[in-house]
Amino acid sequence: MFDATALNRRSYRAQGIAKAVFCLMTVALVVPVLLIIGTLIYKGGPAISWEFLFTPPRNGMTEGGVFPALVGTIWLVVVALLASVPVGVAAALYLSEYAPDNLLTRTINLAIINLAGVPSIVHALFGVGAFVHFFRFGTSILAASLTLAVMTLPVVIVATREALQAVPQAFREACWNMGATRWQTIRKVVLPNSISGILTGVILEVSRTSGETAPIMFTGATAFIVFLPESVFDQTMAMSYHLYYIATQQTGVPEEITFGVALVLIGIVLLMNAISIGFRVYLRGLKKW
């Protein structure tokens, strides 16, 4: 009674073919990632050692390690976070807790999308025009970090807004009914219940920020400097710019070292990303409501 007709069989065959084709397409997208990471580990792995991580480059960058670049990247990321996290969280709070559905809110949302979509080199031009020249920060960690902060602001805003909106409305209403003000509700109920989600977004921002090159090239990163930065007004080396420099501008750098630098950079970025993803999966398991 339920035997497939010829028409049925053809439909099912079409479905099977479609599924196989789409599966292949997906594989074609994800296999390159694994191949790239594999190649970087294979070719750069031998260069990685404690010495590589904790000594400066020597001999025109043909020997030695990446220590100043590593320290510089940490400086850039920390200063960028200090600037963008408070602003980003405030923006998300406004959009999630206060904003009425009006023209201003739509404009803000559009601005966030555009901020994320503007090319990184245009962010760099903005950094040069605004922070380096107009505010007279010069080429410094401060100028570079602020450029990065503006660029990665959408990451914080979007992640935080999602975390805030995941808190059930009933929690807020219960709090209001006790006579709490809006801000008391946010501080005692909304933020404590979304803090881990916000943290996930911040870690994701660390991942993004540490890999960016174009925005820091002309605002604060320098190819080679012997001293570690001592204040936000110093220039600094950075992992991403260091990779660009030894891969394109410097000749005679052994392949092992360039691949090693690329591996360290992608290691930092993917580690942060993995922590963020892991955190998110863990949180989903914990969810009380």
Next chain:
Amino acid sequence: MAATAAAMDRRDLAWYTDRAARVLVFIGGISAVVFILGIFVFVTKEGLDFVFGALNLREFFTSIEWRPTSNNPTYGALALIVGTASVTGFAMLCSVPLSLGAALFIAEFATGKTRETLKILVEMLAAIPSVVWGFVGMSIMHPLIIRIFDVPLGLGVLNAGLILGLMAAPIMTTIAEDALKAVPDTYREAAEALGATRWEVILKVVIPASKNGLLAAVLLGVGRGFGETMAVLMASGHAINLPTSVFDSVRALTATIASELGDTVYGSDHYGALFTLGILLFLVTFVINLTADVVVRGIRKK
């Protein structure tokens, strides 16, 4: 009566804190608008002297002579525009079908662990920094292309396009998947109840219902490819050239700014010309993002 009104007045510390918080949060809220305007103002400001000075619009859009450092400088951006267009176009040719296919597979066919794993891999693809992509183009793809196609140079449209395709794929896949997920399950169930197979459901119901979202995904992918800087700079060969084959080297708008800005004098024509390229990039990405937003808003209205 007056006494009662005073007693009702709840303007205590908590009330003032609440007011202050409201103001601060509002300032944070409009920060994105302030910054996007700031970007436009500052990039335009630095480019303005050049736009009203040395810029010759006809030369800018029709000449391929980009010689900002010669004694008689010319600023023809045609080759740069064609370079960006060819690399982005080639990237989209490879990447759009793959990304949409992957989104369909992840959203409609894959389940459970497979689905989660694929999503995480796509997210990792998005996380790889552009300078690493550029490095991959130079150090892995470059020799590979030379060996496979037996050409003298492996840096060009093919290399940069493939790299860019992989870079733009995650954003297209993610947004397309969201669009597919936004189609209500009742649509699918209704079609399945009529005896449609999963493939027929996708083809006849899911895709038509989500086509605006899919279009927005493609648009955002184009925007991503168009604005990519480091990877294109490193993998495209960076030669001023109107390409005739996929193996030719080209130079992109973004890459030109990145490679030349460091050598310019603040306030010079060359400096202004690079900011003018920046204005062009800003405007084009702005229009792309705006269009994508309008297209997506179209489905929400329904």
